[in-house]
Amino acid sequence: MDGLMTEAMIRADSLSKRYGAVEALKEASFVVNRGEIVGFLGPNGAGKTTTMKILTGYISPTSGRAEVAGHDVETDSVEARRAIGYLPEHTPLYTEMLVSEYLEYVAEMRGYKGAEAKKRIKKVVEETDLGAKLGAEIRALSKGYRQRVGLAQALVHEPPILILDEPLSGLDPNQAAGVRDLIRALGRERTVILSTHNLAEVQVTCQRVLIIAGGRLVADDTPEGLTASRGRPRLLVTMKREPSFDASAFEARLRALSAVENVRAIGLDDPGEIAFELTSASGADARAEVFHAAVESRGVLLGLERRGGDLEDVFRSLTTEASKERAS
Amino acid sequence: MSLVLTLAKRQFRSYFNGPTAYIVLGLVLFVLGFLFWETFFLYDRASVREMFNYLRAILVVATPALTMNLIAEEKRTGTIELLLTMPVTDVQVLAGKFLGVLGLFGVLVLLTLPYPIAVSTLGPLDWGPVFSGYLGLFLQGAAMLAIGLMASTVSENQIVAFFVALVLTAFFATIGMLVPLLPASLGHVFEYMSFGYHFEGLARGVVDLRAVVYFTSLTTIAGLLSLYVLESRRFR
Numbered sequence: 001m002d003g004l005m006t007e008a009m010i011r012a013d014s015l016s017k018r019y020g021a022v023e024a025l026k027e028a029s030f031v032v033n034r035g036e037i038v039g040f041l042g043p044n045g046a047g048k049t050t051t052m053k054i055l056t057g058y059i060s061p062t063s064g065r066a067e068v069a070g071h072d073v074e075t076d077s078v079e080a081r082r083a084i085g086y087l088p089e090h091t092p093l094y095t096e097m098l099v100s101e102y103l104e105y106v107a108e109m110r111g112y113k114g115a116e117a118k119k120r121i122k123k124v125v126e127e128t129d130l131g132a133k134l135g136a137e138i139r140a141l142s143k144g145y146r147q148r149v150g151l152a153q154a155l156v157h158e159p160p161i162l163i164l165d166e167p168l169s170g171l172d173p174n175q176a177a178g179v180r181d182l183i184r185a186l187g188r189e190r191t192v193i194l195s196t197h198n199l200a201e202v203q204v205t206c207q208r209v210l211i212i213a214g215g216r217l218v219a220d221d222t223p224e225g226l227t228a229s230r231g232r233p234r235l236l237v238t239m240k241r242e243p244s245f246d247a248s249a250f251e252a253r254l255r256a257l258s259a260v261e262n263v264r265a266i267g268l269d270d271p272g273e274i275a276f277e278l279t280s281a282s283g284a285d286a287r288a289e290v291f292h293a294a295v296e297s298r299g300v301l302l303g304l305e306r307r308g309g310d311l312e313d314v315f316r317s318l319t320t321e322a323s324k325e326r327a328s
Numbered sequence: 329m330s331l332v333l334t335l336a337k338r339q340f341r342s343y344f345n346g347p348t349a350y351i352v353l354g355l356v357l358f359v360l361g362f363l364f365w366e367t368f369f370l371y372d373r374a375s376v377r378e379m380f381n382y383l384r385a386i387l388v389v390a391t392p393a394l395t396m397n398l399i400a401e402e403k404r405t406g407t408i409e410l411l412l413t414m415p416v417t418d419v420q421v422l423a424g425k426f427l428g429v430l431g432l433f434g435v436l437v438l439l440t441l442p443y444p445i446a447v448s449t450l451g452p453l454d455w456g457p458v459f460s461g462y463l464g465l466f467l468q469g470a471a472m473l474a475i476g477l478m479a480s481t482v483s484e485n486q487i488v489a490f491f492v493a494l495v496l497t498a499f500f501a502t503i504g505m506l507v508p509l510l511p512a513s514l515g516h517v518f519e520y521m522s523f524g525y526h527f528e529g530l531a532r533g534v535v536d537l538r539a540v541v542y543f544t545s546l547t548t549i550a551g552l553l554s555l556y557v558l559e560s561r562r563f564r
Binding site for chain 2: 059078082096097105110153
């Protein structure tokens, strides 16, 4: 079982892609194992879509190689594609077709006929909850339903690998929640790689994050691992607001603490309490010092909460580092 | 092969899912009927040679209208990416597209059959040249459609694809007219390149192998160029 879990389903080996003078992807190497849901994160134009197009065999890398389910995407492209269900960005579909017609066409393209095709279509329609829309023209569907049709077409051949390019962009929160649940359910038995620039998305959906910036892979870790190692831990200090408590003096006192690097007052318009967000230098624990400072200022300490840095910090710092590097 | 047929079927059906098939087929038959019957009684001959000539002229405009969306529209909407990441080769995709539009062209050709049938009731029609003429029409149509397919792979704009195809097919359709103006050596080359030169024999009832080779070569060359353009996406 253990051996099965670590089987590499996608293997990219120093992939590079150059469009004319633009280097869209530089020496990207990564492995995605069976059963993982991996988030591919990066600003627009970072190389996410390029990587996905290479993995699905739509374009060729300028150098490097990639394997999908053990098949080289260049020399054994058709076999590699059989293992992949792909949903490109913006969900391109034949909008003049009916949902049922379209799924029949996809099943046929995947080599299924007659009863087998019907069985497959029935299964994906159940999985994606499209039953009520089978007779609708695709152009008449809402974006959420189109996304479901896009996922359904990617699932007809029960691929072990799903490659989804921004599957949640452009959906309203309810639709996004529905599609997200669907992706998580699909990921239980499949390897999923999905690109997004929505950080909250990655934290709830993915077990691992690949961050790409300026064509380079700059991080490969779990969301928790990334925030623990790269994010700056913060301390949220909440004080009771009373006439006897001098907030600005307290803020100055906090600033003077050796373990504290920066202080930011928040929630200033709350009449009952005032909060300060502290960033501590090199992750030092400033809680004891803060407590003493509160006592010395004769303030009432309502809350003292340690927060890990969030993925957004990590994303910002990693992607701006990369663009600075590129500029230099 | 079955994948090619699946693709062809989808392409063929898509013409009927929208207005394209009805508009193009309707207009072609209307204009053809008008031109043909207006002059038919003036010539007072039981022949459909004029029908073929009118039809071949109309096709210069009609075939680009049928082919302009083949690849261009898939590129514009992005469906090309799903299509080309299915377990199919680029050759199969182009073959399917081509067969799909060729099927629609076949329907158009069949819909002109009432003309020779009507003519045969009016006078003694020689069916030999009619059959060879239909063969020529089909071969020339295939070449024009292949040229249109190529034009459609070049651009993601259907209008551009239409005009590129129109210019190219018009070139092969009219180049024969320049022959009298040119020195003999160049004239021969131009004459050999023209649709008309090869169609003439077929319209008279002579199935000349050279004509068959000419039209199929043109079709093949346009197909290979389409493949080259389609595959170039990988390396750009």
